[in-house]
Amino acid sequence: MDTAGELKHVWLRRQLQDLVAATLRPGDALLGERQLEEQFGVSRITVRRAISDLVQDGALVRIKGKGTFVSHGLVRSTLHLASFNEDMRAAGFEPSTRVINASAATPPPAAAEHLALPRGEMAYLVRRLRLANGAPVSVDESWLPPRLLPDLLSKDLTGSLYRILAAAGHPVQHAEQTVEAAAVPEDTAALLDIQPGAPVLLFKRRSFTGQDDPGTPVEYAVSTYRSDRYQVSMRLGLGKE
Template identity: 85%
Template sequence: MDTAGELKHVWVRKQIQDLVAASLRPGDALLGERQLEEQFGVSRITVRRAISDLVQDGALVRIKGKGTFVSHGLVRSTLHLASFNEDMRAAGFEPSTRVITALTAVPPAAAAEHLGLAAGQEAYQVRRLRLANGAPVSVDDSWLPPHLLPGLLSGDLTGSLYGVLAAFGHPVQHVEQTVQAAAALEETAALLDIAPGAPVLLFRRRSFTGPNDPGPPIEYSISTYRSDRYQVSMRLGLG
């Protein structure tokens, strides 16, 4: 190991962190690699390694064709049953929500099947942009059965949807969820302020009202998360 190179890389990373803390805000562009190279008197390789570490840590974010920017923060979440608002507050962020769509429509086949709806039967569609400290984190598409939630769309949907479901007498007790890597679709990318095709995390979730409810879920949702602002962690043990 090149000990001097290792120490220099750590030193440059600290200098960049100090620079960000002193003069930059979330969303601001970082100086170019050549400028940093000259300012710190180190090689381009050392600068790139320091920046890569800060990107990995969630302090910086690279946008292809534009440069490197100060991150709005990386939300680290453990796998557990919680609403978006609870998740964000637990991570130290202030959550907010913007409703994009709230209407009645015929759901896609997958949503209709999960909700136990007949072909052509309508459902509530609620599409929301979720933010942490004002920065977009995810787009949530939820489909819900109208016959169990009359008047849902006329209520306030900017808070916890789980809270709304509980108020209707359908508290969520457990969920089934899958997570996969995906490429952002154009419309979703625009809402998340990322390039179309950028890497995202796709969560598919079925929410049930009983701990061992065998019936159809109260909600079927697909949530698209920015992979540079959201990270899932888990603790595993040998049983």
Template identity: 70%
Template sequence: MTELKHELVRRQLRDLAQQGLRPGDSLPGERSLEKQFEVSRITIRRAISDLVGEGVLVRVKGKGTFVSHGRVRSDLHLASFHEDMRAAGFTPSTRVVTAQLELPPDDAAAHLALGPQDPAILVRRLRLANNAPVSVDECWMPPSLVPDLLAQDLKQSLYGHLAAAGHPVLRVEQTVEAAAASEPIAELLDITVGSPVLLFHRRSFTGGDQTIPIEYSISTYRSDRYQLSMRLAQDRAASSTAT
């Protein structure tokens, strides 16, 4: 019976979020929902947790639970954040957090072929979709190739600026892993410290032979507002020889 109540409350809360409320609206308090659905607080909390996991609702630290603006679904491909968001039907925007010369971390320095005391251009930005925080991007680039980058409008696509400087991003090596949000990242993304996030490490290349390193980036995405989509096809040649 408890399981049936939980499923019923979850469906009713989903209907409320998707039909009775709008994205960004606050969900009624737990006590109010208890009275409305005549169930225990445990049942309410379980249903809410399920809907947060599905991306229907989102918890905001110290504020409450709100109707989600929706998850951005992205295919794995070479595109800027702005292109990705527009393709998904969202309006992208950017807030520049840091833009300066700074000594890069070891991985970034190694990729960009910089010495231990060589600074790189650091551009750290908060990326938003429909004004809701989606990711924090930390990008490192070699000053020798883009010396005027800090004078540009960094709210716009960095890839566009790199292309205009004669160094378009032509090849990318990228890894994705699950991680827990650190305190600085959590504050920017408006989530609780330790919340699950997707961590992208990207090494980008330019040049005719696509071997000149142009960017090293670390992007942290809210897992409740971003998901990856992949298409896989079996290699026929490989499958025909497999045993």
């Protein structure tokens, strides 16, 4: 092994990157730690360090009880107001959508409050699985007011809800969004192809139309993202005191 002055785990990381690029595809399993030790003549500690680096970089993903696999890719997104499809294409991925449920339903309290719905009034629920290059990235649950979109359920809901809102005369002008860490529930885990209780990113968004402040509420959304396939980045400036 000629490391040319490199640390062993850095050298091994490069070797694993080459191995993945040459012989493996997204979803394929990586060789076990013992096999990697023998093949590259390094210690178990070095193997684990190199794999951890690649997991952190998004090239590999660990699945508890199963092993380490080649990632389908880590989507890096800057915080901005855009549809999922725009976000994925900007990151270099091909987006697609599967509609899980589209119906009139009783909204949860947070959605009803945001949409200013009287107690017991129904809202439209659109729940969708969002994919990048065919791999599940998020489950989006959107609540929308029927009074603004009476024919929503007859639309093609595999595309952008923002475009549907804009075509109906209610373009999203601004939104308030929070992001938090959460443990994924069992039904959502099955859709995202991860273990129940796995860490996910939970986005909660309140969207408005109109130029007035705060504007007319048009959507309340909760999006559950796989934390191993989605990363949020932001650019920060030093504020003045």
